Amino acid sequence: xSINLALETASAKPAGKRPYFLDREVERVLAITMATVxxxxxxxxxxxxxxxxxxxxxxxxxxxxDAFRPDADQAAERGLWMQEYLARVLRIxxxxxxxxxxxxRGDVRSEDVAVxxxxxx
Amino acid sequence: MTASANLKNAxxxxxxxxxxxxxxVGRHAVFxxxxxxxxxxxxxxxxxNRHLSTRVMPFVKTxxxxxxxxxxxxxxxxxxxxxxxxxxxxxxxxxxxxxxALRRMTMEQRQQAGRWxxxxxxxxxxxxxxALTDGDPRLQLDPSLPIPRYVAAVDHHxxxxxxxxxxxxxxxxxxxxxxxxxxxxxxxxGGQAVAAWVKKTHPDFKPRRILEIGATLGHNxxxxxxxxxxxxxxxxxxxxxxxxxxxxRAKSMGxxxxxxxxxxxxxxxxxxxASFDWIQTTMFLHELSYASMKAIFAETHxxxxxxxxxxxxxxxxxxxxxxxxxxxxxxxxxFYNNEPFWSTLHEIxxxxxxxxxxxxxxxxxxxxxxxxxxxDLFPDAADDDSEDYGxxxxxxxxxxxx
Numbered sequence: 001x002s003i004n005l006a007l008e009t010a011s012a013k014p015a016g017k018r019p020y021f022l023d024r025e026v027e028r029v030l031a032i033t034m035a036t037v038x039x040x041x042x043x044x045x046x047x048x049x050x051x052x053x054x055x056x057x058x059x060x061x062x063x064x065x066d067a068f069r070p071d072a073d074q075a076a077e078r079g080l081w082m083q084e085y086l087a088r089v090l091r092i093x094x095x096x097x098x099x100x101x102x103x104x105r106g107d108v109r110s111e112d113v114a115v116x117x118x119x120x121x
Numbered sequence: 122m123t124a125s126a127n128l129k130n131a132x133x134x135x136x137x138x139x140x141x142x143x144x145x146v147g148r149h150a151v152f153x154x155x156x157x158x159x160x161x162x163x164x165x166x167x168x169x170n171r172h173l174s175t176r177v178m179p180f181v182k183t184x185x186x187x188x189x190x191x192x193x194x195x196x197x198x199x200x201x202x203x204x205x206x207x208x209x210x211x212x213x214x215x216x217x218x219x220x221x222a223l224r225r226m227t228m229e230q231r232q233q234a235g236r237w238x239x240x241x242x243x244x245x246x247x248x249x250x251x252a253l254t255d256g257d258p259r260l261q262l263d264p265s266l267p268i269p270r271y272v273a274a275v276d277h278h279x280x281x282x283x284x285x286x287x288x289x290x291x292x293x294x295x296x297x298x299x300x301x302x303x304x305x306x307x308x309x310x311g312g313q314a315v316a317a318w319v320k321k322t323h324p325d326f327k328p329r330r331i332l333e334i335g336a337t338l339g340h341n342x343x344x345x346x347x348x349x350x351x352x353x354x355x356x357x358x359x360x361x362x363x364x365x366x367x368x369x370r371a372k373s374m375g376x377x378x379x380x381x382x383x384x385x386x387x388x389x390x391x392x393x394x395a396s397f398d399w400i401q402t403t404m405f406l407h408e409l410s411y412a413s414m415k416a417i418f419a420e421t422h423x424x425x426x427x428x429x430x431x432x433x434x435x436x437x438x439x440x441x442x443x444x445x446x447x448x449x450x451x452x453x454x455x456f457y458n459n460e461p462f463w464s465t466l467h468e469i470x471x472x473x474x475x476x477x478x479x480x481x482x483x484x485x486x487x488x489x490x491x492x493x494x495x496x497d498l499f500p501d502a503a504d505d506d507s508e509d510y511g512x513x514x515x516x517x518x519x520x521x522x523x
Contacts (some may be wrong), residue, residue: 041165
């Protein structure tokens with residue numbers, strides 16, 4: 001089945017060692033970021049296509065999109081979505097912040113707990 | 122700019138000089154289907170390439186002139202003597218590293234995008250290709266042909282099942298994004314340029330038999346075959362899937378005078394001496410090795426008829442006049458893009474090699490050409506003053522008349 005073949009091979013490494021120009025960790029994150037940047041462009045283009053097709057069919061005009069003003073309830077829903085979104089994306093920053101106090105209280109590592117609860121077994 | 126009475130000329134398209142939308146690409150019967158998001162991905166990559174060459178690469182030159190070169194001079198006590206000195210200094214510069222990392226990633230993303238599109242429909246495309254080529258005498262495959270080391274060592278297109286042509290499909294539909302449309306609708310601007318040059322400068326030359334060595338999928342040979350419809354044209358390559366796909370592609374474009382032959386250009390003993398009026402290679406020499414190139418040059422001399430042309434289309438050679446920085450930048454693909462012969466090829470004395478192969482020095486030629494494209498839709502490399510070392514659709518023809 002071609003889709004499975006594509007899933008397996010489309011991202012495959014080519015022959016020959018890959019050159020790295022930055023620290024490996026940095027280059028890895030940059031590569032993931034650039035793929036994400038690409039997919040954001042793809043999503044943006046898709047929205048643009050939708051808008052133009054809807055406009056061509058007379059469903060809306062793109063001026064209406066620019067002029068759109070949410071009413072109070074809509075604005076609240078959208079604001080909440082934005083808050084949820086940022087909390088999800090920046091999860092690790094929150095967790096690292098919480099870790100400062102947790103460490104001060106004496107936070108434990110799972111592997112230490114494992115040793116502790118199996119002591120004397 | 123003066124105001125135009127023609128309202129069609131009043132929109133953003135008038136001032137736009139970026140890559141054409143991928144929808145302008147030329148499609149043929151074995152071209153893959155591309156959905157909305159696949160096209161958007163290729164458009165993104167065309168723009169990334171343009172951004173890197175026009176907005177990031179200039180900073181690499183600034184970094185070289187303002188810090189990397191002064192630092193090299195300070196530590197070594199002398200200016201760089203070779204392009205290798207320049208490259209070794211550049212690899213420690215953060216701007217070169219950032220540009221290189223982004224360039225490499227963009228190429229990897231292009232490979233990923235192209236392979237996804239090609240492989241997800243691999244079985245269908247293989248079936249279409251088979252239907253167009255099975256039993257056709259213009260496809261002459263030789264399964265016993267050993268694949269040369271210079272092909273096998275660095276990369277090979279994965280062939281997950283017999284008859285698979287997804288490597289050729291990925292190459293064919295991705296070049297448009299890699300080059301930002303500079304090679305035109307069918308990525309044939311190089312072949313068109315050579316055909317136009319031959320017709321213009323040698324109007325009486327009427328080749329009866331034309332050979333291209335290392336023709337891959339024949340995208341540069343198709344415009345030559347179209348320009349000389351009465352000629353018998355032969356495309357030679359070592360890769361069977363490329364040749365099979367190439368024949369299907371050419372036929373579906375209405376081009377019926379090309380035979381696709383699986384053979385190694387360094388041994389074309391299947392053809393008698395003086396078999397061809399014109400022998401061509403297009404961006405092929407840099408894929409070779411010393412030994413194979415020597416053998417191929419000897420074969421071209423043997424196979425050419427008297428008064429015949431051999432024309433090698435390549436990126437320009439490194440000459441003493443070319444700044445070392447430019448040479449080092451042009452070497453990038455050799456070190457970071459699986460082109461191991463690129464660096465060596467561009468420094469050797471190709472004229473000397475042609476003479477050694479038997480051509481007369483007085484009959485050698487060097488010509489500069491740029492891609493010939495449909496200028497309503499595509500940017501013209503002749504008007505483009507940006508530089509994308511080694512990528513620009515502007516080449517040298519190195520050749521000889523026998």
